[in-house]
Amino acid sequence: MAENPKDPRGLPRTHPRFSATYTPDVMAEIRRAAATGIYDIRGAGAKRKLPHFDDLLFLGASISRYPLEGYRERCVTEVVLGGRFASKPITLKTPITIAGMSFGSLSANAKEALGRGATLAGTSTTTGDGGMTEEERGHSEKLVYQYLPSRYGMNPDDLRRADAIEIVIGQGAKPGGGGMLLGQKINARVADMRCLPPGIDQRSACRHPDWTGPDDLEIKIEELREITGGEKPIYVKVGASRPYYDTALAAKSGADVVVLDGMQGGTAATQDVFIEHVGIPILAAIRPAVQALQDLGLHRTVQLVVSGGIRSGADVAKALALGADAVAIGTGALIALGDNDPRWEAEYQALGTTAGAYDDWHEGNDPAGITTQRPDLADRLDPVLGGRRLANYLAVMTLEAQTIARACGKSHLHNLEPEDLVALTIEAAAMAGVPLAGTSWVPGKSGF
Amino acid sequence: MPTFDLKHSPLRELNRTLYALRPDTNETHWTVTGPDGRHAIAAGLDAPISVEIEGNVGYYCAGMNKHASVLINGNAGVGVAENMMSGFVHVRGDASQAAGATAHGGMLVIDGNAGARCGISMKGVDILVKGSIGHMSAFMAQAGTLTVLGNAGEALGDSLYEARLYVRGSVKSLGSDCIEKEMRDEHREQLFAKLQAGGLAGEIDPSEFKRYGSARRLYHFNVDNAGAY
Numbered sequence A: 001m002a003e004n005p006k007d008p009r010g011l012p013r014t015h016p017r018f019s020a021t022y023t024p025d026v027m028a029e030i031r032r033a034a035a036t037g038i039y040d041i042r043g044a045g046a047k048r049k050l051p052h053f054d055d056l057l058f059l060g061a062s063i064s065r066y067p068l069e070g071y072r073e074r075c076v077t078e079v080v081l082g083g084r085f086a087s088k089p090i091t092l093k094t095p096i097t098i099a100g101m102s103f104g105s106l107s108a109n110a111k112e113a114l115g116r117g118a119t120l121a122g123t124s125t126t127t128g129d130g131g132m133t134e135e136e137r138g139h140s141e142k143l144v145y146q147y148l149p150s151r152y153g154m155n156p157d158d159l160r161r162a163d164a165i166e167i168v169i170g171q172g173a174k175p176g177g178g179g180m181l182l183g184q185k186i187n188a189r190v191a192d193m194r195c196l197p198p199g200i201d202q203r204s205a206c207r208h209p210d211w212t213g214p215d216d217l218e219i220k221i222e223e224l225r226e227i228t229g230g231e232k233p234i235y236v237k238v239g240a241s242r243p244y245y246d247t248a249l250a251a252k253s254g255a256d257v258v259v260l261d262g263m264q265g266g267t268a269a270t271q272d273v274f275i276e277h278v279g280i281p282i283l284a285a286i287r288p289a290v291q292a293l294q295d296l297g298l299h300r301t302v303q304l305v306v307s308g309g310i311r312s313g314a315d316v317a318k319a320l321a322l323g324a325d326a327v328a329i330g331t332g333a334l335i336a337l338g339d340n341d342p343r344w345e346a347e348y349q350a351l352g353t354t355a356g357a358y359d360d361w362h363e364g365n366d367p368a369g370i371t372t373q374r375p376d377l378a379d380r381l382d383p384v385l386g387g388r389r390l391a392n393y394l395a396v397m398t399l400e401a402q403t404i405a406r407a408c409g410k411s412h413l414h415n416l417e418p419e420d421l422v423a424l425t426i427e428a429a430a431m432a433g434v435p436l437a438g439t440s441w442v443p444g445k446s447g448f
Numbered sequence B: 001m002p003t004f005d006l007k008h009s010p011l012r013e014l015n016r017t018l019y020a021l022r023p024d025t026n027e028t029h030w031t032v033t034g035p036d037g038r039h040a041i042a043a044g045l046d047a048p049i050s051v052e053i054e055g056n057v058g059y060y061c062a063g064m065n066k067h068a069s070v071l072i073n074g075n076a077g078v079g080v081a082e083n084m085m086s087g088f089v090h091v092r093g094d095a096s097q098a099a100g101a102t103a104h105g106g107m108l109v110i111d112g113n114a115g116a117r118c119g120i121s122m123k124g125v126d127i128l129v130k131g132s133i134g135h136m137s138a139f140m141a142q143a144g145t146l147t148v149l150g151n152a153g154e155a156l157g158d159s160l161y162e163a164r165l166y167v168r169g170s171v172k173s174l175g176s177d178c179i180e181k182e183m184r185d186e187h188r189e190q191l192f193a194k195l196q197a198g199g200l201a202g203e204i205d206p207s208e209f210k211r212y213g214s215a216r217r218l219y220h221f222n223v224d225n226a227g228a229y
């Protein structure tokens, strides 16, 4: 323990003490705001500590449960998405998909690498705001085409050559917000795809231009099915805020798949205040969404894909145990490609940050060549190597999830269930609807 | 001239039949009867055919159209010709909200009035409305032309990008960053060409129109513009 500082008479003085309210980060932001007059825009997801999958543990088999032999007994990971209405549902070898990230926010090389990695792993990748590029269509065996409010680059040919369509209502990082892509990243190609002048700060709309509300959504889904001959699964993606109702309304509107993205989910660029204060953590959103599907008798018929802070096979297993059918990853995939890698530390320092904390993805100067449109930087990412790294990461996550599932005696990842879980904190127990470890107490439900 | 009666055959069959047509098809003129306000009629066409619909249509008629010419002898619901890429869509009656939303190309002609958000986020289409248009029309419109012989409702061209708006009548109010701009010869010529394409060559005097466009003040985030949002 440090000694007290002394006053001139040699008597002990109080320690310098930081406020828990006005922390150094808070004060730095006040000074920044005062000097610039503009809110902070950044990439990535919520950085504050939130109740998350780390607060859950698996119980594993014991006398009452029977485990499966690791690396010997089968534990199936395959998942089929879209079988509710689509005549051509998508079959994935692993329930870990690559989330939609826009060309514009990411370089063409990065999009290609994501496609290559997903294809090697037998899973799907997703376009994003700004439309479909040849690089990603060409290298993605299964490509989900996002249908966004902005409709940048939206055209019926790409709709037809997609393997599924994802209607984006919102994102976990910013439920209720649109997108932004600052001028630095609007080069001629990006501008051309979006029908906008190069170099301007561009906003993506937060509402769809030609429908409002669930009754209209149903008609929109009908139109998309007409145009694609009823073949393609139609996903509806929402940011986690009112997961019970949003999931129910999406299912009622005719979605084949609901994608639910929690507040830790990454974004290419949004106001910090939005990222940190709007929406709820994915941990709190899964059970209500599953409940909505169960109440409609549609759990497992309409698949639930969840995202927002999925980093490891443990997270995958926990999300599935809570009732999701699959997960999506964004930030983790970018890190696998080389985002925030310490090898670029000198350059991060030059940008006023450090490896691991770099989040100025909107500025387009990414040393790792991922969130940029600058050719000199984008060239640093080898899409073949990047794809290989992503495939490795996906393989590790899948193996980890299988390891846990076998330990819980499950021959399919989907057989994981809430009963396999306990929570370390009261908050997580309440949100996930599982008992606090060592008790039978599910806050708000039982065991008082 | 094949006729398809939606009273007796399902919509999916009509659309499937039309999708199956090759660009060199001989069956170039189709008539659709009994639309009864059904949605997504003739949406997603991709061949240089003409389709005439006898009656009122629901949402998204001729949505995402490419190459085809679609004539609606009636009124159109929300999002007629939404995201059209090319071709020609003609509504003989009135159109509901979001007519021509996000359309990238082709031409949309509405003989009557159009509701709110006509030409919202338009990306290159030419829209000609012979009547008046509702509020928030050409919201975030990016490219193309919107020509209105009648009046425009509130907040015309809010947060507009490079689309050009020509209005002959009154404009209730302009949206953020939308201003009246000088009509120069090039604009009168462009307007004349659009009127001509809409079948109004020589009938309407381009000099009766005012031009509206983006002041381009919101193209870069600037704290001094915060009041405009």
Ligand SMILES: Cc1cc2nc3c(=O)[nH]c(=O)nc-3n(C[C@H](O)[C@H](O)[C@H](O)COP(=O)(O)O)c2cc1C
Residues within 6 Å of the ligand: A043, A044, A045, A099, A100, A101, A102, A105, A106, A127, A128, A129, A146, A168, A170, A171, A172, A237, A261, A264, A265, A266, A267, A268, A307, A308, A309, A310, A328, A329, A330, A331, A332, A361, A371
């Ligand atoms: C760089 C970047 C760009 C993104 N672009 C889009 C987008 O265009 N459309 C969309 O729906 N979500 C977008 N997202 C969100 C992801 O689809 C996904 O919801 C999120 O990344 C999942 O959380 P995670 O990053 O913690 O894995 C983007 C995320 C990132 C990191």
